[in-house]
Amino acid sequence: MTSLPQPPVLELHGVTHSYRTGNRGRAVLKDISHAFRPGRMYAVIGFSGSGKTTLLSLASGLDSPSAGSVRFRGRDIAELGLGRYRNRHAATVFQSLNLLTYMTAIQNITSAMEITGVRRGDKNRRAAELLDLLGVDAADHNRRTLRLSGGQQQRVAIARALACEVDILFADEPTGSLDRETAGGIVAVFQRLAHDEGKCVVVVTHSREVAEASDEVLQLKRGRLSAR
Numbered sequence: 001m002t003s004l005p006q007p008p009v010l011e012l013h014g015v016t017h018s019y020r021t022g023n024r025g026r027a028v029l030k031d032i033s034h035a036f037r038p039g040r041m042y043a044v045i046g047f048s049g050s051g052k053t054t055l056l057s058l059a060s061g062l063d064s065p066s067a068g069s070v071r072f073r074g075r076d077i078a079e080l081g082l083g084r085y086r087n088r089h090a091a092t093v094f095q096s097l098n099l100l101t102y103m104t105a106i107q108n109i110t111s112a113m114e115i116t117g118v119r120r121g122d123k124n125r126r127a128a129e130l131l132d133l134l135g136v137d138a139a140d141h142n143r144r145t146l147r148l149s150g151g152q153q154q155r156v157a158i159a160r161a162l163a164c165e166v167d168i169l170f171a172d173e174p175t176g177s178l179d180r181e182t183a184g185g186i187v188a189v190f191q192r193l194a195h196d197e198g199k200c201v202v203v204v205t206h207s208r209e210v211a212e213a214s215d216e217v218l219q220l221k222r223g224r225l226s227a228r
């Protein structure tokens with residue numbers, strides 16, 4: 001018996017986006033439609049300047065498309081409220097990670113939970129569980145993130161994103177600055193989050209390894225998105 005695919009958690013409907021330079025608009029994304037499902041890992045690839053980061057910022061509710069819509073479980077995120085969508089349903093791990101390096105791994109996570117209003121009694125315990133899930137040694141949980149390696153910092157940033165109990169995880173070039181082995185560990189984390197935890201994971205990447213590890217590879221070219 002084959003199981004039916006789960007309904008999409010995220011949909012792009014006719015998404016077009018232009019940037020204005022002077023009095024001219026230039027379309028970077030043109031009429032893009034795609035459905036993203038829970039339990040799957042997606043890679044978005046394309047040449048530099050093809051619009052990958054732009055697509056990520058629209059899908060993650062950081063910016064609004066010039067035309068078309070982004071829908072979370074069938075509802076336009078503009079109607080849901082971009083702030084609410086970002087706080088409750090979709091988190092982004094940026095290239096720069098944006099960790100507070102003077103704080104410990106645990107503190108980075110619990111402060112994000114406070115800010116986004118996660119209602120959980122024992123936030124410290126939840127933070128530790130997430131760090132364990134992502135393979136951060138217990139000895140590193142209470143170290144300042146400044147003292148952690150690039151790969152460990154990346155894991156803390158992912159744990160922080162997950163602490164907000166989101167359904168969708170976006171990551172912009174998560175392995176760009178990591179060596180091959182560390183990058184492999186991070187890719188395994190994304191696969192586990194999708195396949196075991198049921199998250200929808202969308203990764204913008206230049207890496208062939210990340211693309212090969214994904215369930216679906218989407219290529220941006222001349223403003224259009226197509227399956228590879």
Ligand SMILES: Nc1ncnc2c1ncn2[C@@H]1O[C@H](COP(=O)(O)OP(=O)(O)OP(=O)(O)O)[C@@H](O)[C@H]1O
Nearest residue numbers: 019020021028046047048049050051052053054055
């Ligand atoms: N805020 C902005 N204002 C004007 N143009 C922009 C802005 N942000 C991006 N662009 C332009 O839009 C195009 C797509 O940029 P984007 O950063 O989305 O590409 P990318 O595929 O993520 O590139 P890279 O792989 O180099 O990070 C580029 O030509 C870029 O110069």
